[in-house]
Amino acid sequence: MTETGIGTGRSTPATLHDVAREAGVSLATASRSLNGSTRKVNDEYRQRVLAAAARLDYSPNLSAQAVARGTTTTVALLVADIADPYFSSIAAGVVAEADQERLIVTMAATERDPERELELVRTLRGQRPRVMILAGSRPTSDPTEGALGEELAAYERSGGRVVLISRNEFDFRTVIVENTAGADALARELVGIGYRRFAVITGGEGLRTAADRVDGFRAGLAAAGGTLDDEHVVRAAFTRDGGYDGMRQLIESGLDGIELVFAANDVMAVGALSAVRDAGLVPGTDVAVAGFDDIPTVRDVTPALTTVRVPLEELGRRALRLALGDESASSEGAVRTEVVLRASTPARIA
Amino acid sequence: MTETGIGTGRSTPATLHDVAREAGVSLATASRSLNGSTRKVNDEYRQRVLAAAARLDYSPNLSAQAVARGTTTTVALLVADIADPYFSSIAAGVVAEADQERLIVTMAATERDPERELELVRTLRGQRPRVMILAGSRPTSDPTEGALGEELAAYERSGGRVVLISRNEFDFRTVIVENTAGADALARELVGIGYRRFAVITGGEGLRTAADRVDGFRAGLAAAGGTLDDEHVVRAAFTRDGGYDGMRQLIESGLDGIELVFAANDVMAVGALSAVRDAGLVPGTDVAVAGFDDIPTVRDVTPALTTVRVPLEELGRRALRLALGDESASSEGAVRTEVVLRASTPARIA
DNA sequence: CTGTTAGCGCATTCAC
DNA sequence: GTGAATGCGCTAACAG
Numbered sequence: 232m233t234e235t236g237i238g239t240g241r242s243t244p245a246t247l248h249d250v251a252r253e254a255g256v257s258l259a260t261a262s263r264s265l266n267g268s269t270r271k272v273n274d275e276y277r278q279r280v281l282a283a284a285a286r287l288d289y290s291p292n293l294s295a296q297a298v299a300r301g302t303t304t305t306v307a308l309l310v311a312d313i314a315d316p317y318f319s320s321i322a323a324g325v326v327a328e329a330d331q332e333r334l335i336v337t338m339a340a341t342e343r344d345p346e347r348e349l350e351l352v353r354t355l356r357g358q359r360p361r362v363m364i365l366a367g368s369r370p371t372s373d374p375t376e377g378a379l380g381e382e383l384a385a386y387e388r389s390g391g392r393v394v395l396i397s398r399n400e401f402d403f404r405t406v407i408v409e410n411t412a413g414a415d416a417l418a419r420e421l422v423g424i425g426y427r428r429f430a431v432i433t434g435g436e437g438l439r440t441a442a443d444r445v446d447g448f449r450a451g452l453a454a455a456g457g458t459l460d461d462e463h464v465v466r467a468a469f470t471r472d473g474g475y476d477g478m479r480q481l482i483e484s485g486l487d488g489i490e491l492v493f494a495a496n497d498v499m500a501v502g503a504l505s506a507v508r509d510a511g512l513v514p515g516t517d518v519a520v521a522g523f524d525d526i527p528t529v530r531d532v533t534p535a536l537t538t539v540r541v542p543l544e545e546l547g548r549r550a551l552r553l554a555l556g557d558e559s560a561s562s563e564g565a566v567r568t569e570v571v572l573r574a575s576t577p578a579r580i581a
Numbered sequence: 582m583t584e585t586g587i588g589t590g591r592s593t594p595a596t597l598h599d600v601a602r603e604a605g606v607s608l609a610t611a612s613r614s615l616n617g618s619t620r621k622v623n624d625e626y627r628q629r630v631l632a633a634a635a636r637l638d639y640s641p642n643l644s645a646q647a648v649a650r651g652t653t654t655t656v657a658l659l660v661a662d663i664a665d666p667y668f669s670s671i672a673a674g675v676v677a678e679a680d681q682e683r684l685i686v687t688m689a690a691t692e693r694d695p696e697r698e699l700e701l702v703r704t705l706r707g708q709r710p711r712v713m714i715l716a717g718s719r720p721t722s723d724p725t726e727g728a729l730g731e732e733l734a735a736y737e738r739s740g741g742r743v744v745l746i747s748r749n750e751f752d753f754r755t756v757i758v759e760n761t762a763g764a765d766a767l768a769r770e771l772v773g774i775g776y777r778r779f780a781v782i783t784g785g786e787g788l789r790t791a792a793d794r795v796d797g798f799r800a801g802l803a804a805a806g807g808t809l810d811d812e813h814v815v816r817a818a819f820t821r822d823g824g825y826d827g828m829r830q831l832i833e834s835g836l837d838g839i840e841l842v843f844a845a846n847d848v849m850a851v852g853a854l855s856a857v858r859d860a861g862l863v864p865g866t867d868v869a870v871a872g873f874d875d876i877p878t879v880r881d882v883t884p885a886l887t888t889v890r891v892p893l894e895e896l897g898r899r900a901l902r903l904a905l906g907d908e909s910a911s912s913e914g915a916v917r918t919e920v921v922l923r924a925s926t927p928a929r930i931a
Numbered sequence: 932c933t934g935t936t937a938g939c940g941c942a943t944t945c946a947c
Numbered sequence: 948g949t950g951a952a953t954g955c956g957c958t959a960a961c962a963g
């Protein structure tokens with residue numbers, strides 16, 4: 232078929248120079264035909280160049296373009312854990328939006344390690360990405376926090392745009408999620424359908440997102456008339472297994488009249504559900520469970536999980552739009568959340 | 582704090598040139614101190630350069646390095662859907678391994694569209710990635726298949742390495758998963774615990790992975806003595822909703838004595854489980870369900886899902902190692918799978 | 932060891 | 948419109 236005459240052995244990719252020669256035009260003309268702002272080059276030449284490029288299977292070297300132009304088409308995305316549905320949904324949103332803008336996204340995982348996060352930001356900066364999106368909060372008072380802030384600030388000073396998703400440690404553009412208000416609303420609704428005595432499973436010390444959700448939940452309870460004793464707030468890893476462990480702790484200490492356990496996110500809640508079951512109890516009946524996020528799988532667990540819906544993929548899309556200066560994205564305010572009552576919290580006959 | 586003296590306004594990132602000047606050495610020396618193969622530069626100078634770099638908050642421009650070196654540190658990863666746990670687990674593996682090798686991974690989603698996949702491969706080639714990993718099979722006889730093959734071949738000719746994960750359309754390095762053998766083993770075990778009449782929910786026409794699994798399942802059944810009528814093989818989208826729909830179809834046509842439904846992957850199986858429940862039946866009791874992959878969530882659904890375990894994250898890691906020429910990765914052969922019997926397929930008293 | 936110089940692939944000024 | 952020349956940030960010979 233279309234052989235380039237280069238033979239079948241190893242070779243180097245065709246360069247713009249090759250294309251120009253093949254088309255019998257200058258480098259500049261080739262460049263303009265292939266990329267330069269439209270309508271500047273004779274259509275005759277243009278066609279010749281296009282044909283030559285196709286014949287040579289030319290693919291523009293993005294790195295070279297970046298160097299010459301002084302700007303890239305890259306978006307860097309930092310998440311805690313790619314396999315976590317919360318983050319993978321966000322990532323899917325970022326990638327989808329980036330694709331529309333013909334941007335390429337590079338992805339890295341911090342594995343919830345603040346030092347690692349800082350390290351990654353430094354590395355990723357080398358790419359000179361147009362945008363840097365960070366999702367997943369870190370402990371509020373981590374020693375490296377200042378350094379991260381400096382690093383991000385420096386990045387912005389050099390023309391980059393950083394966007395945070397649901398974290399409020401710094402003063403950068405942020406896709407704000409109604410964590411507090413959402414949890415508050417959830418608490419009220421739960422009290423409304425008859426629950427009174429609550430427990431909470433939350434993330435590690437100082438995790439902002441978790442803290443906000445717990446605070447909101449507490450506020451809602453206070454307003455509506457539910458009770459949450461301090462000894463019924465257990466800390467655990469912000470993961471499925473953390474949720475499992477947290478629930479097991481609660482159960483081992485006798486449950487103590489607790490009617491409903493609120494886990495600060497869905498993956499934890501799902502783990503909690505399994506812990507209930509493994510303890511020989513019936514989730515929803517013996518103890519109700521609620522989560523936060525509405526990740527895809529919560530529809531398929533049994534009982535289906537009551538949660539606060541967060542449009543995860545939209546978070547990712549919004550983050551990128553915000554970075555790109557889309558006015559509508561910034562004027563939309565916080566991302567709305569919505570309480571979704573399901574079978575894991577059946578109405579209680581008070 | 583450490584101000585660079587550049588002021589607070591917008592500025593351009595410090596260049597190696599700046600660092601050299603600041604340190605009072607030549608460009609070459611600066612380059613060598615910061616990157617060049619170790620032990621070549623006077624430690625005195627080296628320190629000066631390092632200090633200057635820190636002071637200027639220097640970050641090497643990866644694009645420029647790529648152009649100068651003629652090689653990048655990029656890995657391109659192509660998956661069907663980032664939010665799908667199957668792919669996000671694989672991605673997590675690729676990213677983890679890449680990180681160890683100090684490689685950066687760029688990610689894109691084909692959304693199961695062959696044309697889109699081809700388009701993405703073309704775009705990604707512009708990055709001159711060292712490696713290109715494609716996961717998620719496409720229909721066996723898609724019109725663009727030839728073009729994709731050509732494109733990938735051209736990429737390899739120019740020095741790149743392509744690795745396929747669990748797809749066997751082409752003749753590139755591949756991380757082979759025991760799809761057929763795994764399903765075969767599953768079928769035998771299922772017959773072994775008393776099941777006889779089966780149904781299957783599989784993916785769209787010609788999806789290789791799905792086809793292999795179904796073939797294997799059929800073979801196992803044939804060998805062990807189970808029955809699978811052709812009208813009990815239903816096709817659906819290779820997604821959670823596809824699984825749901827497939828199961829609903831089966832139920833609507835009366836189930837017809839079917840004791841167990843095998844879904845070609847776990848996300849479908851999970852959807853199927855929900856369909857059973859929504860139809861007012863009890864999964865595991867009224868009809869058993871089994872899947873394939875062992876994605877994280879199947880432990881948390883009820884009943885827990887019987888499946889064939891595939892080390893998803895390891896798939897991703899292996900793919901990268903294979904691309905990088907790791908001998909052990911290529912000599913390990915196909916990735917082993919393992920049948921995991923759980924509550925969704927309780928033993929039947931024959 | 933260190934500095935000078937010539938590219939790497941491409942965009943873009945500047946003359947023609 | 949088109950081409951020649953310059954430069955982007957960096958590496959890698961090449962001489963000292």
